[in-house]
Structure formats: C-alpha cells, structure tokens
Amino acid sequence: MISGILDISDSNRLHIRVLEREKQGNGGGTSLVKKQKIYYGWIMVIVAAIGVFFSGPGQTYSNSTFIDYLIADFGWSRTEVSSIYSMATFFAGLIMIVVGRFIDRFGQRLMMVGVGVLFAIALFYNSLVTTLPMLFLGFFLIRLLGQGSMSLIPTTLVAQWFVKKRGVAFSLMSLGGFISSAMFPIINIWLIQSYSWQVAWRFWGVMLLVVFVPIAFFFVRNRPEDIGLVPDGHAEGPKLNLKASMEIAEVDWTLKEAMHTRTFWFVLFCVGVPAMVNTGITFHITSIFGSQGLSVQMAATILSMMAFVGIPMSFLSGLILDKIKTNVALMIIFGLEVILLLLLTVMTTNVLAILFGFLWGVAGGIERISLKAIWPNYFGRRYIGSINGVSSTVMVLGSSLGPLPFGAGFDVFGSYQPILLGMIVFPVIAFILSVLAKKPEKTINV
Template sequence: MKRFYPWLICIVAMLMLAISNGMTMTGITAFDPSLLDEFGWSRGQLKFRDMFNLLLAALMSPFVGALIDRIGVRSLALFGSVLLAVLYAAYSQVHSITHVYLIHVGFAAVVVSSGLSVAVIMVSQWFQTRRGTALGIALVGSSLGGMLVPKIIIALLPEHGWRGSFLLMAVIPVALFVLCLALVRSPDGKGLRRWGEGQASNNAGPGCCSSLPDLSYGQALRTRTFWALAVVAVTTFWGIMSLSSHLILNMKDLGFSGEQAGNGMFLLFGLGMVGKFLFGFLADVTTSKKVFVCNVALMAVGSVIIALQHRDLLWTGLIVMGLGWGGLYAILQLQIVEAFGLSAAGKILGTISLMDATSAGLGIWLTAVMFDHFGNYHVAFTVIAVLVAIGLLASFFVRDERRLAFAAAAGEGEGTQASAQDSAVVRGLV
C-alpha cells in the first residue's frame, strides 16, 4: 500500500477535479431548465453567473501559488470541498438572481482552492519520475466531471426536484472532504516515499531536456508564437465553454429529452477524455505541431456541424468537437513548453489562461444574450464556428521560438567572428 501511495494521491486529485469542475462549471448546467422554468429569468441573466465564476477564478489564480506555499494543498482542498457543499446547500434556497450571483462568487473560490493548480501541485509533490503519466491521470478528472455530474443531476431531478437535488448533490463534496482528510498529505518520510525517489529520471517528456536555451517571459511576449497560441486559446475556449454551458438547453430546444441531453454532455466530455490520450500518444510518434493543428481543425469542423443546428447531425458534431478539444487541452501546454522552454512556462501559461478564462466567461454570457435576442442558437453557434476557424488559421503561425532564437544568435555570432577576421585582414594589409 505504501509503495503505491503516490498513485492513490493521483486518483484523489482526479476525483477532486471531477467534483470541483463538474459541480461548478459543467454539471450545474443540468439545473438550468428548472431554474428558468421556476423564475422566468432570461438566459442572459442566468448565464451571467458563469462569467462571474470564470472571471473571478482567473483573477484569483495568481495568488494560488502563495497560498499553497503558506498553507499547503491539503488545507486548500479541504476548504474547497467544504465550501462547495455549503454553496450547493445554499443553491437549494435561492429566490432571486442576486442569490445565484453571490453563490457563483463562492464557486470561483472553489475552482481556485480545489481546481487545476492545486491538483497539479498535489500530484507533482509525490512524483520524481513518471510525473507526466501521473498528471495525465489526474487531468482526466476535468473530463470525468463533465461526463458524470450532469447525468447524476438529471437522474435526481424527476423524483427530488431541483431544490432537493441540490441538497443531495451537496453530499458529494462532503465525501470528498472525508477522502482528502484521510489521504492527502505531503511526503514526510514516515514510511512514504515519492515515486522514483532516489532514481535517475530517464523518462522526461519531449523537449524537457533540450539543450536549447529557454526564452524569458519578456522575450516570449515579443514572439508571434505567443500571440498565435493566445488567439488559439481565446477562440477555442470561447467555443468549448459556450457550447458545453448551453448544450443541455440547446438539445432540449431541438426536441431531445433531458436524459438525451445528459448523454450529449457525456459524449462531448467522454470523447474529450479519449482525445487527451489519443493525441498525446500521437504527439510522441509525430510532431506536436501537426497534432496541434489537427486538434484545432477537428474543433473547427465540429463547430460548423453543430452550428447547422440539424438534430440528426448534432451527435456527429459533438464527437468531432469533443475529440479535437480533448487533444487540444493536452497539447496546448506542450506547445508552450516546446516553444519557450520551462523557465517562464508558468508565467506564460498563466497569462494565456487569464485571457482564455476571460474569453470563456464572455462567450458563455454573450451566447445567452444572442439567444435572448434571436430566439435560437443559430447566430451564437455560427459565431463559435467563425472564432474557431480564426483559431485554426492562428495555429499555423506556431513555431519553435527557442530553436529560431538559438539559430539567430548563432548566425550573429558567426557574423561577428567573420567581421573580426575581415578587420584583421585589413589591418594586416595596411
């Protein structure tokens, strides 16, 4: 048991991501039809809460590192699970849209304290080797939450109503609290060791051990690759978050049952999980740039199919969109590391994450506003297709900036050396 404890931590991190992401961002959308029927809000009013959630989480994210250093991942995970349970119980008592907005301010704190950054550091603390594999397992949680949480909620709604279902769902983060309390800890030498501790690490991912010098944060900002990656992230995050946030409502508008709408979410995020593994493997056997462009192309095709709003084609669109998104989610970070190196990867990824979270929040809300104005999702989903097509064009501008910078520096060095030799010859002739 002690030997495999790091892998147990991996599973806990996966469940934490599934619950925190699933219950605050994707699963919560299963309640949307009930809330709209109960209170008569417009979709724009309701979806403004999601923009709150994402923007506030993005603004809080830069402070997570300091909190982890000060109080540790265990304390943050425990806090996040308790807060999520309290907020779901509070959701069962809402009577105005203001109450909803206040709860989603709390959801932002849950995403920060029990989300991606905490999960990544929690797992990384326990792995000296095989860290890439461990993180891959943990990150499956984001897809798992999107697959399972909406289906659980949809199954509860007919018998318990939306208020009772919120209360029952609050039990899940309570169970997560107990699990974290019992299992989450830092390696302390009391019979527990990091995986691979004392071994030489010979399995670093591609590009991690490159002899090419890393680019600084300032240098990265001046490259076309940084802005190309930012455009890809901003456009695709607008697309996938807007689609997933409105998918259940859209499918019900198209005549699907609540159960079928839940299956749509399951398919979208299930294929996303498959895409993470499939395209991660393909990135190892071919170039990551080709896989990256392929992922965005799949998303573009899928978004066009979905924008047609043909009932019979929707499933095909979800399959293609889900596969592309899953691969892109995994490969985007690899592109950042390969293009700029590890030294400033945290700052670069953090900057791009702030931009894509802002875009996702605006996309969710504006998609609802467009529905309220036009009475359907045709225009809103066409906007998604156009944006992802722009992201596809931007993906072709991504390149290995470290290699280019090294080649340029080498060229300048050779030019300087040749110039010095020419000057010496001139001086000799004189």
C-alpha cells in the same frame, strides 16, 4: 556531490534540478521509497482525478439542473438567471490569477484542503439563496472554488509529479472529469425530485467534507522531492547518475520571465480559442442543428457522441503527447477546428452530423490533455501555479465570451453560416501561432 537545487542566478531565480543527492539528509525519504511498490505519483493522479470529479458542483453540467427549479420557486426570468451566471463566471475567472499564485506559495496540499472546505461552505450557502444578489454571490463562489480552483489545483499537482510520463498522467486524471459530467446531472435530478434542490446542494457540501478533504489532507504531497523521489518514479540517491538526472531535469520560469517570451502569449491565445469556439457551438448547438434541418434528438446524440469519443482519445493523446512536441498537438487541434466549423456550414444530413460529432470528440480529447501539459512542458514545475492561473483566467473568460457572437450573428443575418465562417479566422491564427510556439530556451549563466 551536487545536491538539491542549484541556483544559477539571483536576478531570475533560475532553477535546474540536478537530482543526484546522498542518502543522508533526505528526511527519511529514501527509506520511504524502499517501502513503495508503486510510484507515489500515481496516487497523486488518483487524488487529482477525485479533485476534478468534485469540481462538479461548480461546473455548468451540474448547475444547469438547478436553473428551472430556481425559476419556478422564485419567479426569476431565464434571462436574469443566465446573465447572473455569466457575470459571476466572468468575475471568478479574473481571480484565478490570484489562485495560481497561492498554489505556488502554499502548495497543493494546503490549497486542496482549504479550497475543499470553502467550497463546501459555498454549497451550503447556495442552499439558502432567496434573492438575486444572493444568487450572484453563490454562483461566483462555486465558479471560483469549483469550476476554477478545483480544476486548477489537481492539474498543477500532476504536473509536479511527472515529466516524461506527463501526458499519460493527465489522461488518467481526466477520467475524473468524464465521470463527474456523467454522474452529477443524474444524481442532482434524483436528489431534487426526491427531496429538494436545497438538499442537493447540501449533499455535495457534506461529500466534500467527509470524502474529498480527508483524502487531500492525508494523501497529498506537493512534490516528489518532498518524500525523496523525483518525477516519473526515480528514487534519489547515488545510484541515479548525472546523465539520468539531467534527462528529467527541467528549467523553471517565473510568471514574469515567461511573460517576456513570445511563446507564452502565443500559447495563451491558443488556450482562449477552443474555450470560445466550443462554448459558442455547444450553447447554440440545438439551434444550429435546427437551422440545418436536423432534429433536437440528433443534437443531443452528437453531444453524447463527442463525450464517448473523447474518453479513449484522451488516453491516446496522452500517449502521443509523450512522444511528440506539444505544439504539434496544438496544430492538430486547430486544423480539426477549422474542419469542424466548415462542416457546420454544410451539415444537412445525419451522416455529416455523425462525422462532425466524431471529429469534435477527437479534437476535444487531444485538447483536454495538450492544453494542460504544454505549460509545465515549456516553463517547468516550480511556478506552474502562477502560470496556469493566467491560463485558467483566459480559458474562463473565453468561455464566457463564446455564446455572444453566435447569438448576435444569427439575429443579424438570420443564419449561422456567416458567423461560422467568420469564426474560422481564430483557429487559423491559432494554428499559425502553434507552429511558431516552440519551447523557449533560457540562457544559463553559471
């Protein structure tokens, strides 16, 4: 009987999970499985969605509600606050590689609890900010712990519990992000206007400690194997034959091993492009629309439309992703991005603007799921924290670089058309790399 994890090579620590083991030695896992009416992985999806929701205090859609009040209270300029926010985001992004390694070392449960507590402390700290250096540290902490870590850890948790149903699981998890982006600005404004911006920071700190941290502590289990399960809901034991085991087995790559494949670098480039292009468009969308003779109200409508289209598209893309190759989904994303940039250059009517908003939502829905799923799909679950940490760093750095070329291009040319046309080169390159980014194969020496 083959049991547990089979070590193939000491040099590369290749692991193929052969998921057939006897009932003995499961640490009570088999008895736990018998008591479950639903697969425990779906509980992990709910917890992950809650985690993504509570990343809100570190996200731009929440932080933007505080900016005007900080400027009014302390007399800082908008340029000062914006520059500090960009720098804090940049440095926080650099550290995400370390966060990914910590996830692999300590597991999602300990990291969720630890980050949740530290994030709450950071929010209390932000309520005490009175100087620009304090503001930089506050922004740095909430971007690192909230926008970065509270998004990365849930993603790696879901990746551990699902293989064949990974796309659907990520789709359900993404609901936490949609609900967060819809609720946080409204709640923040109410708290700030009813009490103060300091109270708003403290409110979310308390909510993290009394809601999220206990949920993470009592419910999170790092891997299905920890409780006698395997990915997607199969119980481990003699009834699971070798053929069925191998169907859901994955080959695990370390970060170092993954970095020696061209696919890793191709996908990494593909991760950075949407972050840069979409952030640039979003940051300047009001100005872009105005330069085309469209109203501010239409720009706001398109942003809302993108979100509403993105919700069902995320579910649909999750189902599709479980049926097609992941790099095909990437090809669709970048094909749509080329169309979107071209549309922006000729978008002079509301009809074209609505078409743009719809396609933007479609592309965003596919992107939200595909870029999360491709790393575990290609490189396995065991070292997904380290690998996803690098991806998160590139994504954050890409988003920090996005607005600059649009703004500089407009200042130089007096129009967005040249920079929009110039930006097309990035999704075109990413499309080509997506075609080449096939799932890598690893030589197994038994």
